[in-house]
Amino acid sequence: MTSDLRELLPSDLLADEELDEAELAALADAFAALALAEAPMTPSAGLREAVLEGAQRPLSAFAARLARLVDVSVERARELISRIADPAVWEPGVCDGMFLCHLPAGPSLAGAVVGFVRVTAGMRFPRHTHVGDEVVMVMQGGIHDESGAVYLPGDIVPAAAGTTHEFRALPGEELIYLAVVDEGVDFGPEGGPLIPGNQERFA
């Protein structure tokens, strides 16, 4: 929990200063004080429950978000999440250490490739192009994108049609994420296209 405070403070606040740990902590406290001047906002009733449930069943924490992203009911989203633990639903991806579980998504997602993806911790995910717009939600582990950005569980990351990138799964826990990609993904020389219709679907 005490990742370098420097990463949480604006870099130009720190640029010209030599600060020891105590000074850094005091600076952080001062900066955070601005938040405390804000009028507090009461969270929705279900949020506390969702946090406590997430502590016990981390993947279930994202049921509501999954429901929104793939246009299904929350109950259905929970059921889809429960499949993650079933080895039978996973098929190999374009390289060793990558696995896919295609999902039956709601009607508004016709024409998109929708599924969970697992990537071995620490592994490089091959360069690929998003044929259409993409949205990814990290559910376990993390993504270290070639841009330098790090995405953690809960982060929802859009990418525009035509963009290309590669990334690395963070070390530690296996990376699991949801991907929704209009018209699919092209892995180019490393694996070819993955488009709607060329994979098994689960009813």
Added chain:
Amino acid sequence: MLAVTDSNLDVELVARMAAGDRVALGSLYDRYASVLLATAFCILGDRQAAEDVVQDVFLEAWKKADAYDPSRAAVRTWLILRARSRSLDRLNAAPRRKTVYLDQLALPEVAGAVEARPGVEDADRLSEALASLSPEQRQVLELAYFRGMSSSEIAQQVGIPTGTVKSRTRTALAALRGALGAREES
């Protein structure tokens, strides 16, 4: 040696969370969820997205509880700055929404005094510290905090030299640090 604004209760709660105690997580939530939500909402302008961030930050705290070092950061400070960071990342990941929102640029309505409540037992000292800032100092800090703007972006926004932004920011933070640190001596 605890960080200046740390609370013994918070340290205790995190220690219990590290041992797997979800009741402690619930208590930490009760203390700070409303603060984190206010910050996330001010940055994102979207309630659902803000609640997602709050959920994510508490779950991150739960997972990292065993790595907590009380001498390095106050629990409350870490939670607030993580919520800010994750909110800004989310904002930056959606460039079209960000442009629209920044155009509105209505900085948050700030309460006159900080309300004392669980998690904010030091409200009086915070109120005094914040009240000691000039409007200009307050403005540069808020643009940095709530909009994640760099000194040069703030300079452009406000119409003053970057050097002025930097010195104003430094002075403002030093004033806050001084006021908050006063407790150590008393």
